[in-house]
Amino acid sequence: MDFLSRYDLLGAFWVTVQLTVFSAIGSLVWGTVLAAMRVSPVPVMRAFGTAYVNLVRNTPLTLIIIGASLGLYSTLGLALADDTSGTFLKDNNFRLAVLGFVAYTATFVCESLRAGINTVPVGQAEAARALGLRFGQTLGIVVLPQAFRAVIAPLASVLIALTKNTTVASAIGVAEASLLMSEMIENESDKLFLVFASIAVGFVVLTLPTGLLLGWVAKKVAVKR
Amino acid sequence: MTAAAAATPMIRMSGVDKFFGPLHVLRNIDLEVPKGQVVVVLGPSGSGKSTLCRTINRLEPIDKGTIEVDGQPLPAEGRALAKLRAEVGMVFQQFNLFAHKTIVENVMLAPVRVRGVGKDEARRTALELLERVGIATQADKYPAQLSGGQQQRAAIARALAMRPKVMLFDEPTSALDPEMVQEVLDVMTTLAAEGMTMLVVTHEMGFARKAADRVLFMADGEVVEDATPEEFFGAPKSARARDFLGKILTH
Numbered sequence A: 001m002d003f004l005s006r007y008d009l010l011g012a013f014w015v016t017v018q019l020t021v022f023s024a025i026g027s028l029v030w031g032t033v034l035a036a037m038r039v040s041p042v043p044v045m046r047a048f049g050t051a052y053v054n055l056v057r058n059t060p061l062t063l064i065i066i067g068a069s070l071g072l073y074s075t076l077g078l079a080l081a082d083d084t085s086g087t088f089l090k091d092n093n094f095r096l097a098v099l100g101f102v103a104y105t106a107t108f109v110c111e112s113l114r115a116g117i118n119t120v121p122v123g124q125a126e127a128a129r130a131l132g133l134r135f136g137q138t139l140g141i142v143v144l145p146q147a148f149r150a151v152i153a154p155l156a157s158v159l160i161a162l163t164k165n166t167t168v169a170s171a172i173g174v175a176e177a178s179l180l181m182s183e184m185i186e187n188e189s190d191k192l193f194l195v196f197a198s199i200a201v202g203f204v205v206l207t208l209p210t211g212l213l214l215g216w217v218a219k220k221v222a223v224k225r
Numbered sequence B: 001m002t003a004a005a006a007a008t009p010m011i012r013m014s015g016v017d018k019f020f021g022p023l024h025v026l027r028n029i030d031l032e033v034p035k036g037q038v039v040v041v042l043g044p045s046g047s048g049k050s051t052l053c054r055t056i057n058r059l060e061p062i063d064k065g066t067i068e069v070d071g072q073p074l075p076a077e078g079r080a081l082a083k084l085r086a087e088v089g090m091v092f093q094q095f096n097l098f099a100h101k102t103i104v105e106n107v108m109l110a111p112v113r114v115r116g117v118g119k120d121e122a123r124r125t126a127l128e129l130l131e132r133v134g135i136a137t138q139a140d141k142y143p144a145q146l147s148g149g150q151q152q153r154a155a156i157a158r159a160l161a162m163r164p165k166v167m168l169f170d171e172p173t174s175a176l177d178p179e180m181v182q183e184v185l186d187v188m189t190t191l192a193a194e195g196m197t198m199l200v201v202t203h204e205m206g207f208a209r210k211a212a213d214r215v216l217f218m219a220d221g222e223v224v225e226d227a228t229p230e231e232f233f234g235a236p237k238s239a240r241a242r243d244f245l246g247k248i249l250t251h
């Protein structure tokens, strides 16, 4: 096993963790905005939300990530980092990848949340409106907090999928765990199974506690009716 | 209050029609409820009582006619409508307390978020109201931990916290176990005696006789009878009202 010490396994997984965390936060925010659009009384917003979700959710993730790199950066010249800095390419690719993951994962967050909104009895929103709360307040104070509590378990699945999906970032050269794996496979072709196993174990170490923790949180915060 | 302000009815509906698809649910409703009046609405299931109640704060939009609350026509959606709703209290059959908030948080929420009242003041007022409806000791529990009767009293406190001009009740005791009905009716009777304008959909004849100034009997989306409780229960004019009373009084 001492061949592992020749590689920065921890460093690569740290990039995986960072990709996951930033993308998760962004997806949560953008996914919530999309869900709000999809239930809003404004037809244009609803139409945009629906079109976005159906389009992006059904596009392969690899296409989105490569599209972010080739389309946004190479073609449109959108730089998300300081292009005079020595780490420009690394930073820019990392951020483009996060952007792609957010765009994609938010559609799953949106759909989970919408399912959560459906578990909240209509009477809750009616009571809020009857008290004089406006649409945004009704959604933000009464409906979404209850919807979130109902979908923590499905959101945990989305998060676990996101963690594994970050491997797609290797397609645009982000140095996360699977890029390191490719490198290891080339150099250690005699230890193929050990290489696979160590990377797989790394992902399990990341995702298993996520699932357990959020499963526990889901039970803890469940709304009693 | 000037004479003119006193004369403005709290609720005025004129020529109101409401459809659900092809179903004509409210037919040409004309109704004036003066300030301080307590109106009980009776009628068979499906006659449009809930819909009538819900059009008054525009939880259901109407298809024709006009509705005014305290002289103000109901605004369309938006800020103005929210403002009007804040002045019209509503109590639902299913209580609809916010399930993720404690009882006192339920009562404080709208004063803080809609009226901008400070948290401390809102909490003090909320506890006073909970005291008034007899559930101050339950303030920090969640709705699911309370009995139905307690939940409904909390819901009444929540509506009162906005100091509404008028209160709408849609079958407030129909979802309750029989032994809890009276505690809710007691709170409502007190409210009526204090001069609150109330429109109450209920089949509680005791409440209607004791607290109501006026009884409306609805059938098929129309107000068929409009009378005092004595007149209505003593000598209902229409066959449908007699039939209806025969059915509920033998229960």
Ligand SMILES: Nc1ncnc2c1ncn2[C@@H]1O[C@H](COP(=O)(O)OP(=O)(O)O)[C@@H](O)[C@H]1O
Residues within 6 Å of the ligand: B020, B023, B025, B043, B044, B045, B046, B047, B048, B049, B050, B051, B052
């Ligand atoms: N949201 C709705 N969509 C379609 N039909 C409805 C809706 N709400 C009520 N109705 C119908 O309208 C009629 C009147 O209902 P409602 O006002 O609830 O009567 P009540 O409260 O007197 O029992 C009923 O036939 C009912 O089925």
Ligand SMILES: [Mg+2]
Residues within 6 Å of the ligand: B049, B050, B051, B171
């Ligand atoms: Mg009803």
